[in-house]
Amino acid sequence: MNAVLSNHDLKKLDDAHHLHPFTDFKELSAQGGSRLITRGEGCWIEDDSGNRILDAMAGLWCVNVGYGRKELAEAGYRQMLDLSFYNTFFKTTTGPAALLSAKLAEITPAGFNKVFFANSGSEANDTIVRMVRHYWNLKGKPSKKTFISRTHGYHGTTMASTSLGGMSVMHGQGDLPLPGFVHVMPPYPFDLANGMEPEAFGRLAARMVEEKILELGAENVAAFIGEPIQGAGGVIIPPDSYWPEINRICREHDILLIADEVICGFGRLGHWFGSQRFGIEADFMTLAKGITSGYVPLSAVMVGDRVAETLIEEGGEFYHGFTYSGHPVACAVALANIAVIESENLVERTRTDIGPYLRAKLEEALDGHPIVGEIRSEGLIGAIEIVKDRKTRERFPGGGKVGLMARDHCFRNNVILRGIRDSLVFSPPLTLSHGEADEIARLAKLSLDQTA
Numbered sequence: 001m002n003a004v005l006s007n008h009d010l011k012k013l014d015d016a017h018h019l020h021p022f023t024d025f026k027e028l029s030a031q032g033g034s035r036l037i038t039r040g041e042g043c044w045i046e047d048d049s050g051n052r053i054l055d056a057m058a059g060l061w062c063v064n065v066g067y068g069r070k071e072l073a074e075a076g077y078r079q080m081l082d083l084s085f086y087n088t089f090f091k092t093t094t095g096p097a098a099l100l101s102a103k104l105a106e107i108t109p110a111g112f113n114k115v116f117f118a119n120s121g122s123e124a125n126d127t128i129v130r131m132v133r134h135y136w137n138l139k140g141k142p143s144k145k146t147f148i149s150r151t152h153g154y155h156g157t158t159m160a161s162t163s164l165g166g167m168s169v170m171h172g173q174g175d176l177p178l179p180g181f182v183h184v185m186p187p188y189p190f191d192l193a194n195g196m197e198p199e200a201f202g203r204l205a206a207r208m209v210e211e212k213i214l215e216l217g218a219e220n221v222a223a224f225i226g227e228p229i230q231g232a233g234g235v236i237i238p239p240d241s242y243w244p245e246i247n248r249i250c251r252e253h254d255i256l257l258i259a260d261e262v263i264c265g266f267g268r269l270g271h272w273f274g275s276q277r278f279g280i281e282a283d284f285m286t287l288a289k290g291i292t293s294g295y296v297p298l299s300a301v302m303v304g305d306r307v308a309e310t311l312i313e314e315g316g317e318f319y320h321g322f323t324y325s326g327h328p329v330a331c332a333v334a335l336a337n338i339a340v341i342e343s344e345n346l347v348e349r350t351r352t353d354i355g356p357y358l359r360a361k362l363e364e365a366l367d368g369h370p371i372v373g374e375i376r377s378e379g380l381i382g383a384i385e386i387v388k389d390r391k392t393r394e395r396f397p398g399g400g401k402v403g404l405m406a407r408d409h410c411f412r413n414n415v416i417l418r419g420i421r422d423s424l425v426f427s428p429p430l431t432l433s434h435g436e437a438d439e440i441a442r443l444a445k446l447s448l449d450q451t452a
């Protein structure tokens with residue numbers, strides 16, 4: 001189809017028939033439809049006009065090993081020829097599913113030895129909601145049903161995962177959250193600390209979780225879920241005091257702890273998993289995105305030993321699963337992806353080399369910039385806070401418009417950073433070169449100059 005139709009025709013077809021996610025359909029059409037992306041290589045994508053665009057978002061925070069890797073493409077191709085599909089229901093498995101489950105048990109923190117596969121982060125979180133409630137029923141504590149999560153948290157778009165998320169605009173569509181999902185404030189020092197010292201603020205934010213547990217009664221609370229660093233909510237990096245306090249609270253009140261590692265996993269923070277960076281002692285981990293670097297859809301629920309034992313020994317048949325749970329092609333690609341992360345030392349490189357280098361270059365380029373209130377990052381994820389006044393941290397009027405304006409300038413300057421409320425966020429491939437980091441810093445400055 002692509003061979004006979006022009007890019008212009010493709011865009012017309014798209015505009016006529018394609019309902020895009022997270023998009024105002026009418027506005028997109030009025031603006032002439034979508035920009036057509038045609039190729040990707042390394043950290044770069046190309047559009048239909050031949051523009052090369054530096055992708056400082058790794059797609060949707062997922063293309064950890066960069067675009068166009070032959071190793072991953074060949075693994076998928078070979079697997080399709082050998083066995084294109086077989087399911088993992090009803091007492092069958094495949095080689096790639098078996099190998100990947102063992103590999104995930106090996107690279108995740110101690111105490112995670114069991115894996116349940118799904119296709120997306122949303123499905124994995126939905127799966128966890130069912131597993132958690134099933135677990136407490138098995139434990140004879142059926143009143144433990146409520147999930148606590150954070151404002152600005154993002155956990156996906158199914159009914160349960162949107163309910164877990166703390167995005168009010170999303171709750172406004174579909175009459176959400178469902179009953180049994182409540183939210184507390186995020187550990188977001190820049191917006192909420194009000195001059196408080198960060199570590200004290202981190203403890204305070206964690207204690208908000210404890211207050212909510214006490215308000216609801218621990219006997220009614222099933223689990224707390226959080227991203228080690230809140231990604232789509234604006235790259236909210238908690239002070240180091242936050243997660244140890246959450247560990248303590250969950251332990252003391254007998255609440256299960258879920259680390260949603262969909263963005264933070266697979267090297268993004270310079271550790272294999274965000275839980276290792278922050279010392280999170282989770283009962284579940286949600287994995288997706290970087291598990292295949294986005295080459296094919298795959299997600300996984302890591303179930304901690306304590307919960308797994310109960311589910312296995314006492315749970316009977318778990319009436320849950322997706323046709324493509326443990327899809328052999330996706331698992332083969334995930335194995336090739338993990339092999340690349342290992343052989344190119346991308347986790348350590350992110351922590352000790354390219355992560356700090358990008359941060360230093362951004363700080364150098366944006367030093368004293370009139371509308372930059374803060375630059376924060378961890379590994380290769382970060383945010384630039386945009387303010388009207390850098391001293392008072394007064395925001396621009398318009399509730400997030402300035403973030404979108406800055407993002408649009410970036411887009412026109414052929415670098416992709418994302419606008420989230422009043423910030424620009426970045427999360428480039430872990431294969432980013434020093435020269436590409438220089439370019440991100442240069443283009444971010446140019447775009448912020450144009451925004452000011």
Ligand code: PLP
Nearest residue numbers: 120121122154155156260262263
């Ligand atoms: N959890 C987190 C932390 C995410 O960032 C996302 C997606 O951005 C999801 C879950 C949902 O994943 P998916 O879009 O694959 O359903």
